[in-house]
Amino acid sequence: MLAQGAIRFKARLRMCGIGSKHTLRMTPGDINRIIIIGAGQAGGEAALRLRQGGFSGDITLIGEETAPPYQRPPLSKKYLAGEMDLERLLLRPASVYADETIALLSPVRAVWIDRANKRVRIEGGRELAYDALILATGTRPRQLTLVGADLPGAHLFRTAADADAIRPGFVSGARLVVIGAGYIGLEVAAMARQKGLDVTVLEAAARPLARVTSPEVSGFFLDEHTAQGVRFLLGGQPALIKGKERVTGVGLADGGEIPADLVIAGIGVNPEITLAQQCGLRIDNGVATDASCRTSDPSVFAIGDCAARPMAHYENRMSRLESVHNAIEGAKLAAAAILGQTQSVETPWFWSDQYDLKLQIAGLFQGYDRMVLRGDMADRAFAAFYYRGEKLIAVDAVNRPGEYLGAKMLIQSGRSLAPDLIADISRPMKELVAAAN
């Protein structure tokens, strides 16, 4: 636990509807200075949650990117298509951080953490002291370790800057090779077809979305993309990126070649744990934390994509989730822990937009032993419910928001529904959820 004592607490009067400011004292902590490393959605949200929760001390938010915290999900969707500009992508107007007296240092890299003396060194050598530290360092995309991967026209995809670099070549008639058929790869492929690019997806596994969904749902997305004109090379391995001055194709391990003007790799990410390792925090896939996002050092928290924590609805299995929900929840949990408040947790949720398909996911499907389909895939509106034994653990809902929200509520409350009931499409989801126990 943090040292016992008092924390300066400014009641957020605009939330209470009172006009003046006053100071309260509350446990736990002598926390006057909080540093947050990482200014993505998790880091930005943590800073604002601390303020909204009444923290009136110093907050320093350190981000490597130029832009203030922004939404990443639209990068592979509307932002890539040019239908959304950076200002609209921002989670809050840039002025909010100054208004809330949050010191946003960007683009700035944190390079060293001294836990013994509670200091963070930033590039240039300046050192900042903290009473509580929040790591929200996110992930780094896996690099293509291929000859030619540094050629112009070959891209990784994680940031707004990556999308900006891709967009000029993301035009009708261009030949695009997407390496990796995860959510990012398939969202890019969908947007590319809508923009009139010629698209080939190269995937090492035998099916798209192999890590994140069942073979049945993978098959549905494979068929949809194929119908939209995407070519798939499954079980295919890239050997090199071809070209002299810029990309002209992708050479395959079996000797073949796919001509290309543009190559986008979405082959997964690794948690950015360099600083956590450097300062000796416990690592378990990501930075390991307890249920309140506290690391092996009680003064240090880790949230968002870089952190792994026990999942309340899944027997406290340690999981590192890459999602908006997890970014926001980690921010809420760490802020609550620092302020000595309580915070409930939600069933994990995710989404992916491809063409006119809205995939909404609730829960974690890993370890399921039975999949029950509600609705018909041919209608392009169905939901796949995943069970482990009698217990409902997850749903993939395609154009079926009611099934998604209904399942989310069931998992949240530890209830289940018999598989034969779920499969009965004649009974509305709302009625089924109300009758569940």
Place this chain on the structure above:
Amino acid sequence: MPKITYIEHSGKEHVIEAPAGQTVMEAAVKHAVPGIDADCGGACACATCHVYVDDAWLAKTGEASSMEQSMLDFANDVTDNSRLSCQIKVSDALDGLVVRLPKSQH
């Protein structure tokens, strides 16, 4: 620029200038109107931007799509005036729009 009035469950009003083309949710989030979390950023994936459209404006805001309606079926305190504010696009025709926020998002 169109003006939108958001009324918190407590009765507190926020009058905000919202650019046409953005959504009623986005304008609220950018100005930190309490009670509109909009966790998913407007992807119609989270149902945390539920509002009640003032009776006088129902015709102009139009009807919820079937997808939005399915989300609303599972939201709290839903009425005939319920909408997800991420699905209402601001236009000059909506200048003066009044929306109220539900208790559950307070």
